[in-house]
Amino acid sequence: MRPATLNVRRRAPALHDSRRVPRALHPVAWWIWALGLVVAVNRTTNPLLLILTLSVLGFVVANRRTDAPWARAFKYYLIVGLFIIVLRIVFQSVFASGTEPGDHILFVLPHIPMPKWYAGVQIGGPVSLEGTLAATVDGLRLATMICCIGAANALANPKRALRVLPGALYELGMAVVVSISLAPQLVESVQRVARARRLRAGKSRGWRALRTIAIPVLADALERSVLLAAAMDSRGYGRTGSATRTTRRLTAALMLAGMTGLCVGCYGLLSGSGPRLLATPAIVAGAVLCSTGLALGARRVDRTHYRPDPWRGPEWIVAACGVVSAVVLYLSAGYSAADLNPSFSPLRFPGLPALPAIAILIAGVAAFAAPPPRRSVSGSRLGPPEPAGSPIARPEVST
Amino acid sequence: MRRWLTFAAVCVVSCGVLTAASGQADAAPLSDCTPHRGTVVAVDFAHWGGPLTRGCGIGQPSGFALLHAAGFTTGGDAHDGAAFVCRIGNQTFDGGTLEPTASQESCNGTPSTSAYWSYWVAPAGHNSWTYSPLGPMGDVPKPGEVELWMFGASNVGGTRGSGVPKFPPSTLRAAARTPGTHPASPSTNPPTTATHSASAPASRVRTGRRSTAKRPAKTEHRQQRRRARKRSGAHQRSRHAAAGSSPVSPTRRTRPAIVAAQPTAERTSSGSAGPLVVGLCLALAVSGGAVWTVRRRRRCE
Numbered sequence: 001m002r003p004a005t006l007n008v009r010r011r012a013p014a015l016h017d018s019r020r021v022p023r024a025l026h027p028v029a030w031w032i033w034a035l036g037l038v039v040a041v042n043r044t045t046n047p048l049l050l051i052l053t054l055s056v057l058g059f060v061v062a063n064r065r066t067d068a069p070w071a072r073a074f075k076y077y078l079i080v081g082l083f084i085i086v087l088r089i090v091f092q093s094v095f096a097s098g099t100e101p102g103d104h105i106l107f108v109l110p111h112i113p114m115p116k117w118y119a120g121v122q123i124g125g126p127v128s129l130e131g132t133l134a135a136t137v138d139g140l141r142l143a144t145m146i147c148c149i150g151a152a153n154a155l156a157n158p159k160r161a162l163r164v165l166p167g168a169l170y171e172l173g174m175a176v177v178v179s180i181s182l183a184p185q186l187v188e189s190v191q192r193v194a195r196a197r198r199l200r201a202g203k204s205r206g207w208r209a210l211r212t213i214a215i216p217v218l219a220d221a222l223e224r225s226v227l228l229a230a231a232m233d234s235r236g237y238g239r240t241g242s243a244t245r246t247t248r249r250l251t252a253a254l255m256l257a258g259m260t261g262l263c264v265g266c267y268g269l270l271s272g273s274g275p276r277l278l279a280t281p282a283i284v285a286g287a288v289l290c291s292t293g294l295a296l297g298a299r300r301v302d303r304t305h306y307r308p309d310p311w312r313g314p315e316w317i318v319a320a321c322g323v324v325s326a327v328v329l330y331l332s333a334g335y336s337a338a339d340l341n342p343s344f345s346p347l348r349f350p351g352l353p354a355l356p357a358i359a360i361l362i363a364g365v366a367a368f369a370a371p372p373p374r375r376s377v378s379g380s381r382l383g384p385p386e387p388a389g390s391p392i393a394r395p396e397v398s399t
Numbered sequence: 400m401r402r403w404l405t406f407a408a409v410c411v412v413s414c415g416v417l418t419a420a421s422g423q424a425d426a427a428p429l430s431d432c433t434p435h436r437g438t439v440v441a442v443d444f445a446h447w448g449g450p451l452t453r454g455c456g457i458g459q460p461s462g463f464a465l466l467h468a469a470g471f472t473t474g475g476d477a478h479d480g481a482a483f484v485c486r487i488g489n490q491t492f493d494g495g496t497l498e499p500t501a502s503q504e505s506c507n508g509t510p511s512t513s514a515y516w517s518y519w520v521a522p523a524g525h526n527s528w529t530y531s532p533l534g535p536m537g538d539v540p541k542p543g544e545v546e547l548w549m550f551g552a553s554n555v556g557g558t559r560g561s562g563v564p565k566f567p568p569s570t571l572r573a574a575a576r577t578p579g580t581h582p583a584s585p586s587t588n589p590p591t592t593a594t595h596s597a598s599a600p601a602s603r604v605r606t607g608r609r610s611t612a613k614r615p616a617k618t619e620h621r622q623q624r625r626r627a628r629k630r631s632g633a634h635q636r637s638r639h640a641a642a643g644s645s646p647v648s649p650t651r652r653t654r655p656a657i658v659a660a661q662p663t664a665e666r667t668s669s670g671s672a673g674p675l676v677v678g679l680c681l682a683l684a685v686s687g688g689a690v691w692t693v694r695r696r697r698r699c700e
Contacts, residue, residue, distance in 0.1 A: 051679070097483075350670075
């Protein structure tokens with residue numbers, strides 16, 4: 001026993017200050033933080049603010065991620081982001097979007113003339129520096145938004161997030177959790193298969209390598225779903241409790257209508273170009289319908305929590321950091337709106353509006369406000385993944 | 400490798416050639432457009448209390464090129480590039496500021512239908528506006544045609560809304576010519592119908608039109624009735640708007656004068672690189688911190 005303790009001390013050193021007890025932050029706090037940043041990013045096309053957001057995301061993830069398999073996924077989101085930017089530039093260049101006189105032409109693609117009835121689409125033609133820059137920034141914005149979601153996925157344990165959902169939303173939440181944890185699970189599968197190939201000194205490349213990776217990953221996914229289904233069945237999922245058929249249908253209808261209202265309202269509020277008048281009534285109606293549905297549905301499932309996640313000071317601070325950046329960029333007060341969406345035609349340097357930049361840096365405070373993560377004792381990368389990596393390993397719900 | 404080098408060289412050369420060539424846009428003066436030659440393009444800045452600015456282009460390959468040839472400048476949106484006309488500016492209004500400004504419309508994506516530049520076309524011989532079925536890149540201007548850019552709202556059919564033109568194309572045709580930049584010269588010989596007859600150019604400013612695009616005949620009657628309501632406050636108004644006062648309501652009865660477009664003065668200022676450097680340094684510092692943490696974690700493992 002004694003050597004093991006020593007081992008722990010050596011392998012999990014005081015990476016952050018040792019006075020704080022390592023624990024997992026409430027997953028909902030991470031999600032509020034990340035969604036706040038998504039809202040903030042949605043408001044701007046300033047490349048400096050976007051790059052700043054990306055580096056803040058990287059900083060927080062590097063400091064506060066656990067060793068769980070999904071926590072290693074952030075770099076894959078970065079790769080996806082890069083792919084999005086490249087794809088955006090290619091599309092912008094191929095489907096000519098026109099150049100203004102005085103634009104700096106980078107190169108000229110062969111122009112494919114279109115028939116008159118299809119004149120709305122132009123293929124080929126000159127590609128300008130201004131257009132390429134605008135496309136890069138537009139792609140960067142989407143990439144940053146996806147990386148925000150990636151950061152939340154890397155920082156929060158999706159299965160623990162499922163526990164805070166109200167009873168009526170349980171089935172819906174399960175579907176959401178399965179879908180958002182798909183990418184991390186695939187990443188983990190790919191990593192595992194790659195490790196196995198390395199150990200067997202598999203040197204095949206190209207198409208053959210793809211086959212030797214893809215088939216085990218798919219088999220893994222199938223196996224996982226069968227296991228998950230069995231585990232859920234044995235834990236009593238799918239039972240209806242004391243609810244009657246009418247109640248269940250009413251709940252479902254209320255929830256569906258409420259969610260639609262919320263979606264329409266959110267779009268109206270956040271898009272900036274949608275009808276503002278529709279937004280507030282839709283959100284209010286959606287919220288009322290949803291809460292009625294939740295109140296009705298909560299009666300049918302009785303759940304008790306095993307080891308509930310606490311919501312303490314750090315949770316408040318982390319959530320507030322994200323909300324602050326969203327609010328500052330949403331209100332667009334105290335700075336010039338032109339700085340938030342700089343134009344590259346004619347070419348000019350983008351400005352750096354002080355208040356939004358500070359707001360995004362404030363989101364980085366989460367890296368210090370959140371408690372240090374629990375580190376796995378077996379630091380070896382070849383060791384088995386943390387037990388929580390498998391959806392059935394830790395019973396989190398008991399009736 | 401060699402192939403790539405050749406490709407790069409071709410790119411650089413074509414880049415140089417095109418940059419040199421791109422500066423040679425020749426703006427045709429308005430007098431070059433006759434009822435059978437050239438296309439008149441007009442932009443209505445009335446939403447901001449500005450004038451109805453008119454220019455001319457001859458043999459332009461697209462409506463977009465026509466706008467630029469006539470002396471207008473445009474701003475695209477971030478999503479669709481330069482081809483989506485999100486902002487238009489001309490020297491005659493507010494010193495060539497592109498309208499709508501960034502505080503009014505971000506031009507990140509397609510603007511909402513409640514405030515956007517709509518594109519109207521009236522072929523030679525037609526005295527009603529057609530909502531252009533093509534974008535400015537796909538449309539090919541024809542001789543004698545009139546093109547119009549209106550800012551405002553429209554419904555899906557393009558029949559109602561503040562963006563639907565309330566004056567007939569005849570107002571803008573080459574026959575109804577403005578003499579230079581004097582917007583409010585007294586009227587002498589008002590043209591009666593919307594034809595492109597080679598009658599003597601009427602040197603007057605036509606104001607006070609309200610008509611629907613659907614009924615050209617009635618329109619002319621109304622025009623004659625309202626001819627008395629003239630105004631000549633274009634200069635005052637645009638100066639007013641430039642000073643930042645509240646824009647005039649688009650539903651007002653009278654129109655400001657029609658003025659001839661002037662090429663917008665080149666703006667060569669590319670801003671300062673200071674914010675760029677500061678922003679990049681900040682981002683580098685933060686991501687440097689991230690990389691340092693990752694390294695340390697790896698060492699610990």
